[in-house]
Amino acid sequence: MKKKLMATVLAASLAFGLAACGSAAGGDTASEAPSEESAEEAPAEEAPAAEDTAEPAAEAGKTLKVAYIPNSMSNEMNAYGYKIMEEHQGDYNMEVTAFDGQYDSQTETAAITNCIGQGYDAMILCPSDINAVIPAVMQAKEAGIIVAMYSADLPEEYREYRDIFVGVDDTEAGKNAAKAFIDRFPDGAKVIEVGGTAGTDAQIRRHDGFNAGLEGSKIEVLDYQATESWSSNETMDITQDMIVKYGDEIQGIFCHWDGGATGCIEALKNAGIEGTYIVAIDGSRSGFDQVKDGTQNVCISQNVVNISLKALEVIRSAADGGDFEAENYVPLDMVTSDNVEELPYPEW
Amino acid sequence: MDAKTRIGYFVKNNLVLVTIMILAAVTALIEPKFLTVANLGNLMNQFGPLSFVALGMTLAIIGGFIDLSVAGIVSLSAVFTISMIDVLGQGGALIAGLAAGVAMGLLNAFIVVSCGALTQAKALFITYGLSAVYSAAALLYTDGATQHMSHLASRTDLFKAVGSGRAGFIPASFLLFIIIMALLHVFLTRTQTGREICLTGANITAADLCGIPVKRRITLVFVLSGVLSAFGAIVLFSRITTASPLLGANYETNAILAVVVGGTSLAGGRGSVVRTMLGVMLVILLSNCLNLLGVSTYLQSVCKGAVLIIAIWLDRRRVK
Structure with missing residues (x-):
């Protein structure tokens, strides 16, 4: 009896864990991906086939079932994006449900295939690995589902399999970071680059964009290290190591994200170094706060509200058979001490 | 015993120390800035968080378990403690954070013991599941948002002292680590309870037959x-x-990685917190040296993985 009771407690704990794992921060996110069973009941082949991009997915004006599948709901930008979608889904006659990718391509792929089986009309995808989800995206396209890529686009040769891209261009964000350094140091400077998680789409594009933007300039990148997990602790360690190696040669730091820049700033503070020019991407609260208090010079901000609303707007147009742009780049804001008070303070 | 045999014996028994010395010597040759006081302070500073988690993991492994819930405990305790600063003040938040760690350890032990999951393999999956529970609880508790010390209305001097305070060029967190490591070393080697933990980890059945309260020892370990x-x-x-x-x-x-590299046996019952310090040192030194030498993140991960595989291979050879 005692053993049974204990087994029940354990099962309840683990069930809670599994449920909580799949849940999103701050919303009624689906606790787990739709069941495999339901996917099997309605395989992709049986779903209505799309004749042309996005057209047959839904009747005009009907309530659309939209699946939002981000790489992780623990990512503050994704969680905030979902909050915006939830708030505005009624405006576009939609029901948006989130499925947590848990930074795992397998989980993301399973969520996509299961949503196909459950008859979703549209998907908003922000995968951790754009290449890993391609087969599932192709399956969704065949099933006539409107596929919208959110912030991370498919490789060029596979873009025919998605209907819409909405987001900022991370390559462009990297180029903007380069421009910020070139504008600040027209006569040249030595900088270091601290990257996001090695191998992720955002890290690769921001790094490539930064290097492309610096071509032909007098800015010299002394060193570059990426992190293992978008961790501020890692950016702090890396910056400390770079300070040992290069000392006050470092005139600027480009960090791939605002939260990571916090680690760089702390490392500089601990080393008693002042005046280092810091540029980071994201537009989160950390970035705005750091720009306000003068520890970060430029925050290249992606407007999550605009990206999320644009995604809903374009999906609605596509479903209604109206005109829509396939590629919707939302402009980046360059946040500095001059305009930080004028721009809306981010909620993430 | 001739000198050659003695050297061979020393190398065999102090492989981590020898590896650290070789790594340091090679890096210093290529990058002279490695041997500066600034880098020494930097290395001690980087000891901080990992070293405490590794000490706890050492006790778990000596006691015959692998505690995978530490990742979730770190996440939940951190966001909980920071959120308590404005509510309870600095001292109160510190105690609340540590109490949260105790509570999660107790829950781990309760579930492991009450399920009869007294083998390493069975408990491994339980602690893995609980890590997911704690991580999810941290997300729910914060709504997924990062907590900032700078957003707090209360003073945070105590935490600033722990995080970036120094005694001379020695970071406060490193001093705390040395004190706690010394206490744990004495506990494990000089007290009956410590020895009972080792025996429980080595052979739980024998420990039980000897009259050792194994369930209480397992609870203490978690x-x-x-x-x-x-x-x-x-x-x-x-x-x-x-x-x-x-x-x-x-x-x-x-x-x-740090614990196994340090020489604590994954089979349980055998190990040392002092050796764990060497393991932590090797892990940190590896990152530091590779960063200074400009080795890419991808290759750094390969190096860490290789070190872990070699350490486990050597551990198995020692057991044989």
Whole structure:
């Protein structure tokens, strides 16, 4: 009896864990991906086939079932994006449900295939690995589902399999970071680059964009290290190591994200170094706060509200058979001490 | 015993120390800045969070278990402690954070013991599941948002002292680590309870037949692992001044790496917190040296993986 009771407690704990794992921060996110069973009941082949991009997915004006599948709901930008979608889904006659990718391509792929089986009309995808989800995206396209890529686009040769891209261009964000350094140091400077998680789409594009933007300039990148997990602790360690190696040669730091820049700033503070020019991407609260208090010079901000609303707007147009742009780049804001008070303070 | 045999014996028994010396010598030759006081302070500073989690993991492994819940404990304790500063003040939040670590350790032990999951393999999956529970709880508790010390209305001097305070050029967190490591060393080697933990880890059936209260010893091991992980979390957020609900991600693998590399046997019953310090030193030194030498992140991961595989291989050879 005692053993049974204990087994029940354990099962309840683990069930809670599994449920909580799949849940999103701050919303009624689906606790787990739709069941495999339901996917099997309605395989992709049986779903209505799309004749042309996005057209047959839904009747005009009907309530659309939209699946939002981000790489992780623990990512503050994704969680905030979902909050915006939830708030505005009624405006576009939609029901948006989130499925947590848990930074795992397998989980993301399973969520996509299961949503196909459950008859979703549209998907908003922000995968951790754009290449890993391609087969599932192709399956969704065949099933006539409107596929919208959110912030991370498919490789060029596979873009025919998605209907819409909405987001900022991370390559462009990297180029903007380069421009910020070139504008600040027209006569040249030595900088270091601290990257996001090695191998992720955002890290690769921001790094490539930064290097492309610096071509032909007098800015010299002394060193570059990426992190293992978008961790501020890692950016702090890396910056400390770079300070040992290069000392006050470092005139600027480009960090791939605002939260990571916090680690760089702390490392500089601990080393008693002042005046280092810091540029980071994201537009989160950390970035705005750091720009306000003068520890970060430029925050290249992606407007999550605009990206999320644009995604809903374009999906609605596509479903209604109206005109829509396939590629919707939302402009980046360059946040500095001059305009930080004028721009809306981010909620993430 | 001739000199050659003695050297061979020393190398065989102090492989981590020898590896550290070789790594340091090679890096110093290529990058002379490695041997500066600034880098020494930098290395001690980087000891902070991982070292406390690794100490807790050492106790768990000596006691015959692998505690994968440390990642979740670090995440939840960090966001909980930071959120309590405005409510309870600095001292109160510190105690609340450590109490949260104790509570999570107790829950781990309760579930492991009550399920009869007294083997390493069975408990491994339970602690893995609980790590997911704690990580999810951290996300729910914060709504997924990063907690910032700079957003607090209360004073945070105590945490700033833990995170970036120094005595001379020695970081406060490193001093705390040395004190706690010394206490744990005495506990494990000079007290009956410590020896009972070792025996429980080595052979739980024999320990039970000898009259050792094995369930209480297992509970103690998980509680110590929990509270040390919570302390590591406090050192971590004090250092970077923010706590994301995913702060503890990957800490379990780095802690296991440090413990195993240090020479604590995965089979349980045998190990030392002092050797864990060497393991932590090797892990940190590896990152430091590779960063200074400009080795890419991808290759750094390969190097860490290779070190873990070699350490486990050597551990198995020693057991044979």
